[in-house]
Amino acid sequence: MKGKFVWAAVSIIILAFFATVFSRLLVFEPEDEIRVMETGWTAEYRGTRYQGFIMSDISSILPGNMVRGDVLTLTHEIEGTASLSFPTLLIKTQYCAYDVMVDDKVIESFGLEDFGEGNFIGCGFHFVSLPRGMDEHTLTIRLYESENNAFSGIYPPRIGNYSDLEGELMHNSVLIINAAYFLICFGTIFFLIAFLFSSATRAVHAQMAGTILCIHIGLWILFYNNISYNVIRTNHTTFFEYILLLLLPASLFMMMSFLVRGKVVKILRRLVIADVLLSAVVVMLHVRNIVHIRAFRSINYVILSATIIYSIVLNYRLMFNKSVKRVSRSAKILAAGLEILSVSLLISVPLYLFKKYGSQPGGLTDSIVPIGTLAFAGAMLLNFLLFVTESYSRRDEYAFLERMAYSDGLTMLSNRAMADAMLEEIDKADYDYCLISMDINGLKKVNDELGHESGDHLLTRVSSVVAEAFGKKGVICRVGGDELLGIIEDSDRVDVDTIIQKMTIRVNALNSEEDPIRYSISYGVAYRHDCPGEDSHAVYMLADRRMYEFKRQYYRNLMRD
Amino acid sequence: MKISKTTISILIKLLLISVVIFFLAANNWFSDKEYISSIVELNDGWDIIVNGETRKDQKLSDIDIGVQKPGDKVTLFKTLPYDEIMSPAIYYRSALMQMSSTVDGGLAISYGREEAEKGRLIPKNGNYIPLPDDFAGKALRINLSNSEDNVMSGISNVYLGNRNDLSIYLVYRHxxxxxxxxxxxxxxxxxxxxxxxxxxxxxxxxxxxxxxxxxxxxxxxxxxxxxxxxxxxxxxxxxxxxxxxxxxxxxxxxxxxxxxxxxxxxxxxxxxxxxxxxxxxxxxxxxxxxxxxxxxxxxxxxxxxxxxxxxxxxxxxxxxxxxxxxxxxxxxxxxxxxxxxxxxxxxxxxxxxxxxxxxxxxxxxxxxxxxxxxxxxxxxxxxxxxxxxxxxxxxxxxxxxxxxxxxxxxGLAYNDPLTGLSNRARCDEEFKSLEATDTNFYMISIDLDGLKEVNDTKGHQAGDIMISGFAAEIEEEFGKTAKLISRMGGDEFLVIIGDTQWNTVDRKLKDFEENLKESYTFSYGFASRAEVNGLSPREIFLMADSRMYRMKEEHHEAAGGK
Incomplete structure (x- = not known):
């Protein structure tokens, strides 16, 4: 117990050490100033000019909801950028194309072609390189809205050195981004390994469904927070985000279906298929450009919320189910992890729905799901580790049971199962084995006349003497009530006759005047070479016949006496 | 049924793996985002001065500057190629060295001077050298000066491109x-x-x-x-x-x-x-x-x-x-x-x-x-x-x-392989657990007659069949009510049943005997815990056993009297 505390303390000290190092490591010091442009903007929208508003609050001053085709022009006077080595403008767009202009000269455009064709345009961060060494200039951002009712605010644009802007973004989202990378890699490696063993046990299936959930949510976190750009080079991050959100109920149902038993499993599997089919239809409609995927957002949120609530209830029941037979410990650990994940999702759904685009990813709101999913991955890992070490501690138990299984309870000799196994084994070997069939004379009579206790006494005493005579040179099995079988595997190296002589002398020595039981044994010996070309069973039969011959002789002698 | 189950599991597996492959491959399938400008690795055409010795027109990857000693200086020159790049930059990663760079004579960046002067370790650094928009044809000069002993030899790769692109490219690559x-x-x-x-x-x-x-x-x-x-x-x-x-x-x-x-x-x-x-x-x-x-x-x-x-x-x-x-x-x-x-x-x-x-x-x-x-x-x-x-x-x-x-x-440890009933070891376990309780129970000792004759006349095989057949009868009769049915020895069985009436047990056994009259003869005896106070389960078993023997003797006498 003391050692356990020591090692637990070691773990905590190492953790504290790494925590200190990483907290010193994860610092962000901008080289130059980052200008966050919250105020000072002039907006032009549907022919009206607006001034003196706060950028992150812009949706409240614009009349009505923005619809597809609306254009919002934002202008701002900017100071010179001469002090910056790589002056950059960081903006975040949602479902819109844009032009960035300096003094009416377009320096970067995005998505105008898609906007013209009515294609889907997603969300994302854009680093726009500004001309170096500018004096005072007018910056104009023109946004072309491509979705109906999608506008919910603007992330305040900022100007600064490129490395500072990127550093700030990465620094703020360090937990989210790393949690996502971890979940994806963890899920992938686990999945592939688990897949190899998938036919072995049901528990591995649950583990596999868990890995898929990890990858699923990991990717969704990257896409949702628009921070996938330096590992996944695609313009379709938002499209993927929505697909993953549509499929999330399927992943959750799949995971749950491996934790429960009975009829529910079938229902859950059907729900998985239903959700996959629904998602496929939505994706089809989107790809054909009939309805954009964003239009299914509210349906998606309703289905997802229902799934999450169901998951919370189900996992709660699993965690506190007292019947070990119905819910294994392993399933309980996974259910606990899934419960934390589900609660984190439940908290986040309303937060995401009413989110305003005023801050960088990485706040508490955005960290809830990553932390919940990390807890789930932790539960999977814990499940993993508990079974590793448990198998260590069970080893001794198995050894004991194995001994039990192959031995006879009364005489402590090997039993019939062992004899069968050995007879099979020696058939495959190439040495000249020897089988000795033995029968304890008069056991039946002792049993009947003096009672079973005396019979047991006769049996155990003779057995122990026989075992002693054979020593380590052979194996003695009790194959029937009064029948023993001696197996000497490599008879060339063992003097069988001496063993038998020793055995007979010792058995006879058991007899005494006071003891009413007569101890004697009949035996028959047969070698492999006695039955060329035949199996061990034939050799055994021969030994048996010789034993009966011996017995007949014995009784004949007895009668003569 | 079994086939369809495996088919479904294979289908599920295929589906799952295809989802994973989809996401793994999606990485390449959907890498449709292009860089703003092209990214160029500048490898050819460098002039290099190592400690005053000049080498012309070198490939960066071929340059051997040997193991560096403190105070060693390396200077790299190159005329920048023509390329249309927005917000152009040069990337060079310096390793524990002081570094400065000029473009057309004007200082672009300087790194590590302060540390070098204080004699401290100069950290490794990815340097971005800003270039003017009209960089084409201008002379780039990179000065490296070493203050460490036994520092890495060789020169890192040099990339030219948009600042934003370079930063993403260097991560995306790895x-x-x-x-x-x-x-x-x-x-x-x-x-x-x-x-x-x-x-x-x-x-x-x-x-x-x-x-x-x-x-x-x-x-x-x-x-x-x-x-x-x-x-x-x-x-x-x-x-x-x-x-x-x-x-x-x-x-x-x-x-x-x-x-x-x-x-x-x-x-x-x-x-x-x-x-x-x-x-x-x-x-x-x-x-x-x-x-x-x-x-x-x-x-x-x-x-x-x-x-x-x-x-x-x-x-x-x-x-x-x-x-x-x-x-x-x-x-x-x-x-x-x-x-x-x-x-x-x-x-x-x-x-x-x-x-x-x-x-x-x-x-x-x-x-x-x-x-x-x-x-x-x-x-x-x-x-x-x-x-x-x-x-x-x-x-x-x-x-x-x-x-x-x-x-x-x-199963092996506690079951008799021939009859499938519990064995003696299991019976000992049961005795132990019965000892710990104080409820009443009955033990019935049953001994099959005539096994020896069958063994001797018809062989062990026939004897085995007889035992397993009889065991099956016991199982059928007592299986539902008994706590335990066990084969104690060659032809001896033990049935333990919970608290009931003496007469019920007696009648049940008589019925059992009557039913099997045609096929098997057997002797039995039973005893209950309630009969005598303070007996151990083993003693109760012996009591039942001795009653069984009495019955057996009666059978023998009856047979002998014939």
Whole structure:
């Protein structure tokens, strides 16, 4: 117990050490100033000019909801950028194309072609390189809205050195981004390994469904927070985000279906298929450009919320189910992890729905799901580790049971199962084995006349003497009530006759005047070479016949006496 | 039914794997985002001055500037090519060197001067040199000046492109290392958190701590080697120190992990070596911060440690594995898992040694030390961690298999193979548990008559059939009500039933006898706990047994009287 505390303390000290190092490591010091442009903007929208508003609050001053085709022009006077080595403008767009202009000269455009064709345009961060060494200039951002009712605010644009802007973004989202990378890699490696063993046990299936959930949510976190750009080079991050959100109920149902038993499993599997089919239809409609995927957002949120609530209830029941037979410990650990994940999702759904685009990813709101999913991955890992070490501690138990299984309870000799196994084994070997069939004379009579206790006494005493005579040179099995079988595997190296002589002398020595039981044994010996070309069973039969011959002789002698 | 089930499971598997492949492949299928401008690697046409000696028109990858001594100076010149690039920049990663760069004579950037003047370690740094928009045809000059002993030779690759593009490109190129590195670090941290709890629930979880530390070290080293840490931190000095510290502490971690799988003398050797290595790491870091010896100076000592201990690790792993083979294993899956872990560790160590040898060879002879990557170590790290995982899965499966084996063994240990009834051992267990209770019960001793005659006249086979047939009859009659039906010996059976009326038992047995009159004759006797106070189950059994004998004698007399 003391050692356990020591090692637990070691773990905590190492953790504290790494925590200190990483907290010193994860610092962000901008080289130059980052200008966050919250105020000072002039907006032009549907022919009206607006001034003196706060950028992150812009949706409240614009009349009505923005619809597809609306254009919002934002202008701002900017100071010179001469002090910056790589002056950059960081903006975040949602479902819109844009032009960035300096003094009416377009320096970067995005998505105008898609906007013209009515294609889907997603969300994302854009680093726009500004001309170096500018004096005072007018910056104009023109946004072309491509979705109906999608506008919910603007992330305040900022100007600064490129490395500072990127550093700030990465620094703020360090937990989210790393949690996502971890979940994806963890899920992938686990999945592939688990897949190899998938036919072995049901528990591995649950583990596999868990890995898929990890990858699923990991990717969704990257896409949702628009921070996938330096590992996944695609313009379709938002499209993927929505697909993953549509499929999330399927992943959750799949995971749950491996934790429960009975009829529910079938229902859950059907729900998985239903959700996959629904998602496929939505994706089809989107790809054909009939309805954009964003239009299914509210349906998606309703289905997802229902799934999450169901998951919370189900996992709660699993965690506190007292019947070990119905819910294994392993399933309980996974259910606990899934419960934390589900609660984190439940908290986040309303937060995401009413989110305003005023801050960088990485706040508490955005960290809830990553932390919940990390807890789930932790539960999977814990499940993993508990079974590793448990198998260590069970080893001794198995050894004991194995001994039990192959031995006879009364005489402590090997039993019939062992004899069968050995007879099979020696058939495959190439040495000249020897089988000795033995029968304890008069056991039946002792049993009947003096009672079973005396019979047991006769049996155990003779057995122990026989075992002693054979020593380590052979194996003695009790194959029937009064029948023993001696197996000497490599008879060339063992003097069988001496063993038998020793055995007979010792058995006879058991007899005494006071003891009413007569101890004697009949035996028959047969070698492999006695039955060329035949199996061990034939050799055994021969030994048996010789034993009966011996017995007949014995009784004949007895009668003569 | 069975076929359709397997078909469904195969279909589900295929579906799942295709989803994963989809997402893995999506990485390439959907890499439709283009860079703003082109990214050019500037390799050809450099003029270079090494300590006053000029070489013209060189390829960067071919340049050998030898091992650098303090005060050595290298200058690189190149006329920039024509290319239309927005917000152009040059990327050059300097390694522990002071660096400055001019474009057309004007100073563009300067790095590391302050540290060099104070004699401190100059951190590794990815430098972005700003270029004017009309950079084409202008002269780029990069001055490198070394103040360290035994610093890496060779020149890093030089890239030209948009500042934004370059930054993304340099990460995107190594995205696998990024994701794997982050995974390894998080994995280690999560393992550490779990290990605190596991210490109390499990017997042997020390090795998990070492696995965790190794995983964190490997992850961090991979990230910092490719300068991927720069994404998240601006503390360059700490990154450089930690990069070396991480590398130096690998032997300590691996030997620690190894010691948990060993026994006896080998274990002590491993622990001692591991502690010595830890002291080496601590000393290197402290000396660096005291500014006595920079941490990179310890590299040659580290190589020596690696050489000696690498051989030790491989040899001792082989000894442990072969030693175990000879012993009989009860839980082969678990051993296999442990061997797999050792093998993974061995492969990783070999990869490390291969890399170091390659690195040294390249450094001494070929050139371009900076371009040497740690491909082998990355692969080795993955194999190592994968082997930890496989170790786990073997264990999990071992666990499940073992619990199945256990059930089967239970059956073998407590069942009579011929009749399928409980055996004597099971009966002893039941006696023990009955002793602990105080409710009433009945024991019925039943002895089959005529087995010996059948055995002797018709052979054992017929005798066996007779016993199993009779056992089946008992099972059918008492199976529902009995607590236990057991075959005690050759032809003797014991039935234990719970509290009931004496007469009920009596009638039941009489009916049983009547029913079987045609096929079997048997004797029986029964006794209950309520008859005499304070008898042990064994004594009650003997009482039932002696009553059975009385009946048997009556049978004999009846037979004899015939």
């Amino acid at each position: 995205r696998m290392t990024l994701v794997i590195g982050v995974f390894l670090m998080f994995f280690g941290l999560v393992l550490l958190v779990l290990s605190v709890f596991l210490q109390f629930s499990q017997s042997d979880s020390v090795s998990i701590i070492f696995c965790a530390v190794i995983s964190i070290i490997l992850g961090f080293y991979g990230l910092s080697f490719y300068d991927l840490t720069a994404i998240f931190t601006s503390n360059k000095e700490l990154v450089t120190v930690l990069e070396y510290a991480a590398l130096y502490s690998l032997p300590a971690g691996i030997l620690g992990l190894l010691s948990t799988t060993q026994k006896g003398k080998l274990r002590i050797i491993s622990i001692v070596l591991s502690i010595a290595d830890s002291i080496f790491v601590a000393a290197s870091v402290i000396l660096n911060y005291l500014n006595v010896l920079h941490i990179n100076f310890m590299m040659r000592w580290f190589y020596m440690i690696c050489g000696v201990e690498g051989i030790y690790v491989i040899v001792s792993a082989v000894i442990t594995m072969t030693g175990r083979r000879r012993k009989k294993a009860h839980d082969p899956a678990a051993w296999l898992g442990e061997d797999c872990l050792l093998l993974g560790m061995g492969i990783f160590t070999i990869c490390g040694i291969v890399d170091i040898v390659r690195y040294e060879l390249v450094k001494r002879s070929i050139a371009n030390g900076m371009a040497v990557d740690i491909r082998f170590v990355t692969i080795g790290a993955l194999i190592f961690v994968a082997s930890m995982m496989i170790n786990y899965f073997f264990h999990t499966i071992g666990h499940y298999n073992a619990s199945h084996i256990r059930k089967r063994l239970m």
